[in-house]
Amino acid sequence: MKRIVIALVSTWSSFVFASGQSLPAAQKLHLLDGPCVSSHAVAALPEAVKRAFASAMPAAKFAMADPGEEYQGTDVIDTPGLPTRRLIFAAHCGDRWIIHYEHGGLGHNYDVLIVGGRPSPRFLWGGTLGAGVKDLDDLRHSIALDKVDDDPRRYR
Numbered sequence: 001m002k003r004i005v006i007a008l009v010s011t012w013s014s015f016v017f018a019s020g021q022s023l024p025a026a027q028k029l030h031l032l033d034g035p036c037v038s039s040h041a042v043a044a045l046p047e048a049v050k051r052a053f054a055s056a057m058p059a060a061k062f063a064m065a066d067p068g069e070e071y072q073g074t075d076v077i078d079t080p081g082l083p084t085r086r087l088i089f090a091a092h093c094g095d096r097w098i099i100h101y102e103h104g105g106l107g108h109n110y111d112v113l114i115v116g117g118r119p120s121p122r123f124l125w126g127g128t129l130g131a132g133v134k135d136l137d138d139l140r141h142s143i144a145l146d147k148v149d150d151d152p153r154r155y156r
Contacts, residue, residue: 022150023125031114031125032140036093042066045090049097052115056123064101073104085111091136097121100139102132112139112148125150 023031039045042064045053050062063083065071070079071086084104091098096116103109110133113126127148133139142148 025146028125028143028146028148028150031096031143032091032093032098032136034094036091036098036136038089038091038136040067040087040089042087042090044092045097045099046121048121049099049115052121052123053099053113056113056115056126071102071104073102073108075104075106088132089135095121096124098136098139100133126152 043066054060054062063085065083065086067087067089069086070082072079072082072084073086086102086104088100088102088110090100094116095118096114098112098114100110100112103111110129110131111126112129114124115121116124127150129142129148133142
């Protein structure tokens with residue numbers, strides 16, 4: 001699998017695609033800059049954001065449960081058809097969408113994926129955390145402390 005991570009240049013509308021690189025710590029600190037509006041519903045995500053999320057994942061279709069809903073949390077499939085991801089929260093910050101979610105399967109992970117850009121959002125950055133965070137401030141704190149592993153093999 002080819003690793004592609006996007007490195008930010010000077011603005012969120014300018015991107016350089018780099019192979020095999022993670023974002024430098026200084027750039028990670030600015031991922032969640034600006035005022036943000038949080039949501040706890042998958043329905044709040046625009047279709048273009050869902051498509052951008054799905055394009056960054058191995059599966060081409062977006063599927064995610066709302067917080068508290070049943071999802072496939074392990075690799076033992078009791079109920080076929082359940083999504084393997086469950087939203088913890090999402091946030092809209094300017095032209096960026098932050099999606100923090102649980103990812104079940106062979107291992108249980110707490111992941112974050114950021115998509116953005118206009119007119120068509122695209123994958124900007126993602127990573128996995130040791131534990132879920134409750135809100136955007138906690139996520140900012142985790143990123144500042146470099147507690148988010150942005151190796152794509154872990155959050156996809």
